[in-house]
Amino acid sequence: xxxxxxxxxxxxxxxxxxxxxxxxxxxxxxxxxxxxxxxxxxxxxxxxxxxxxxxxxxxxxxxxxxxxxxxxxxxxxxxxxxxxxxxxxxxxxxxxxxxxxxxxxxxxxxxxxxxxxxxxxxxxxxxxxxxxxxxxxxxxxxxxxxxxxxxxxxxxxxxxxxxxxxxxxxxxx
Amino acid sequence: xxxxxxxxxxxxxxxxxxxxxxxxxxxxxxxxxxxxxxxxxxxxxxxxxxxxxxxxxxxxxxxxxxxxxxxxxxxxxxxxxxxxxxxxxxxxxxxxxxxxxxxxxxxxxxxxxxxxxxxxxxxxxxxxxxxxxxxxxxxxxxxxxxxxxxxxxxxxxxxxxxxxxxxxxxxxxxxxxxxxxxxxxxxxxxxxxxxxxxxxxxxxxxxxxxxxxxxxxxxxxxxxxxxxxxxxxxxxxxxxxxxxxxxxxxxxxxxxxxxxxxxxxxxxxxxxxxxxxxxxxxxxxxxxxxxxxxxxxxxxxxxxxxxxxxxxxxxxxxxxxxxxxxxxxxxxxxxxxxxxxxxxxxxxxxxxxxxxxxxxxxxxxxxxxxxxxxxxxxxxxxxxxxxxxxxxxxxxxxxxxxxxxxxxxxxxxxxxxxxxxxxxxxxxxxxxxxxxxxxxxxxxxxxxxxxxxxxxxxxxxxxxxxxxxxxxxxxxxxxxxxxxxxxxxxxxxxxxxxxx
Numbered sequence: 018x019x020x021x022x023x024x025x026x027x028x029x030x031x032x033x034x035x036x037x038x039x040x041x042x043x044x045x046x047x048x049x050x051x052x053x054x055x056x057x058x059x060x061x062x063x064x065x066x067x068x069x070x071x072x073x074x075x076x077x078x079x080x081x082x083x084x085x086x087x088x089x090x091x092x093x094x095x096x097x098x099x100x101x102x103x104x105x106x107x108x109x110x111x112x113x114x115x116x117x118x119x120x121x122x123x124x125x126x127x128x129x130x131x132x133x134x135x136x137x138x139x140x141x142x143x144x145x146x147x148x149x150x151x152x153x154x155x156x157x158x159x160x161x162x163x164x165x166x167x168x169x170x171x172x173x174x175x176x177x178x179x180x181x182x183x184x185x186x187x188x189x190x
Numbered sequence: 191x192x193x194x195x196x197x198x199x200x201x202x203x204x205x206x207x208x209x210x211x212x213x214x215x216x217x218x219x220x221x222x223x224x225x226x227x228x229x230x231x232x233x234x235x236x237x238x239x240x241x242x243x244x245x246x247x248x249x250x251x252x253x254x255x256x257x258x259x260x261x262x263x264x265x266x267x268x269x270x271x272x273x274x275x276x277x278x279x280x281x282x283x284x285x286x287x288x289x290x291x292x293x294x295x296x297x298x299x300x301x302x303x304x305x306x307x308x309x310x311x312x313x314x315x316x317x318x319x320x321x322x323x324x325x326x327x328x329x330x331x332x333x334x335x336x337x338x339x340x341x342x343x344x345x346x347x348x349x350x351x352x353x354x355x356x357x358x359x360x361x362x363x364x365x366x367x368x369x370x371x372x373x374x375x376x377x378x379x380x381x382x383x384x385x386x387x388x389x390x391x392x393x394x395x396x397x398x399x400x401x402x403x404x405x406x407x408x409x410x411x412x413x414x415x416x417x418x419x420x421x422x423x424x425x426x427x428x429x430x431x432x433x434x435x436x437x438x439x440x441x442x443x444x445x446x447x448x449x450x451x452x453x454x455x456x457x458x459x460x461x462x463x464x465x466x467x468x469x470x471x472x473x474x475x476x477x478x479x480x481x482x483x484x485x486x487x488x489x490x491x492x493x494x495x496x497x498x499x500x501x502x503x504x505x506x507x508x509x510x511x512x513x514x515x516x517x518x519x520x521x522x523x524x525x526x527x528x529x530x531x532x533x534x535x536x537x538x539x540x541x542x543x544x545x546x547x548x549x550x551x552x553x554x555x556x557x558x559x560x561x562x563x564x565x566x567x568x569x570x571x572x573x574x575x576x577x578x579x580x581x582x583x584x585x586x587x588x589x590x591x592x593x594x595x596x597x598x599x600x601x602x603x604x605x606x607x608x609x610x611x612x613x614x615x616x617x618x619x620x621x622x623x624x625x626x627x628x629x630x631x632x633x634x635x636x637x638x639x640x641x642x643x644x645x646x647x648x649x650x651x652x653x654x655x656x657x658x659x660x661x662x663x664x665x666x667x668x669x670x671x672x673x674x675x676x677x678x679x680x681x682x683x684x685x686x687x688x689x690x
Contacts, residue, residue: 058378067641070373073634077366088355096682115411123604126587143580150576179592
């Protein structure tokens, strides 16, 4: 039974490595033929290849492609060694909804500080993340969720002299 | 000479100087422990306080902040996988797994002891070999730098984790990321796609925070059970036997730090990783590195802190700042009407001696304040993960924003956080990426500057220093690859015999 399971794990692991290597190989090709020509401006006055701004990106991309190819061959022909993550704990039963909520909260951290201000955004996200993590005690949720962002704000704004965005509270400060 | 030393002692032993060092180290440890706030930022923040102080007091305050900041970076690296400084990213490789095993106290104490010993040895080197080592550093031109960086990059092999090819790909991707921004020679755009925020390249602090700290936050919300087993009241300590067995590693790492620190621009990150790579290479159990080997913590911290005193060598002996921190300290010297360099050793020798005495004492102060900091910071590990991680994320956002006061850096941090999480999931080590990213600009800059000096490729073989680095680069790469291949073969044999 366990042999069958380890065989399945090995097959799955091998397939994962093959997909990783193939995707990396494909990405290096896209990088070499599309991204570098579009993203690097090479002046006409460049005399020697190593002085060109595109020289190192091309060399590095070739290196990535080469090692991806070696990894692909290794994944196909050599015995699979299970990674550390493969043997670790499984995912949370509601991991999809949790990840969606996390992504939403990270986007709030990125998009709302200019409007709401950094301290208020930090309070909202911190309280929400603690609640998602399983915290139900209102005292902890509000105490930590409000107290810590205020303290961190005071440190950054008044000790480290970082001008944090205040959004709605800009005129109050 | 003895008279000058006596005057130096007299000049140093004032309450103001002792307070300045103590306050500086404490401030440095605290600021260094906050992700996003670096030792450089702490020194810059402390600079205005030196305006009205005596020259010796002012300089010692800044040196104290710098040294405290370098050690402080390791605290959060060990406890929450959020390195306070780039060099501390090496410390987390073994420090964080130790914390996961409930041995955060042991990791933090070893980091402190290694830091203090390395700092002390680095200070001794500063005092006794300043002029000698500074002369050697002056012999470094672009080709010599290029080979030094090539040698440093061979460490990627040692920190590749479970797969050598994936580690090398990770390192190359880091190098590739470092090419984003305006071209150094022609000023043309590379991968900026007309985005003004990318013209100066990707900021390393948001990248560092994103790559190492954010994946832990994401992972917590994805996993069934948090893998971090918190052991309250962690009483783990470094035993005398452990310290003794790590002593060779610490001393070797310190000297690696001294040599790298003397060379302007090489940096503590390279020293930490080189020291770590050497420790792993010479270890009897290299397979335990990256899984919570206490020697790994000692090696990286020794390399990291070995740089601290040595970066002052080119500053004091030649008047050349080796990095941003020493550039700020140079500014402080100049504000006090002093010009570091050979003339200072003639005109202001008593001030030099007073500073040397203060710098030596700073190692002892670091030990005391570090012990105190560990006692309080170690309690972070007792905070439940569902409360701690939202706070970590908040520090990540505030710290990333603080770098340039722009939300773009928060976006960079989040983007590299997602990349770091994907790398974690596909078992690709993030440390080689960071190593490539930090050393990338130096690598390319010196490659192209060499070609600008001479269009002939023979410039790369022009001096004995070049040849020494060529030989050790080839040897290091060969030995590293052979060891990794042997380890992989041994794992496959074990798997085969297990299934048979």
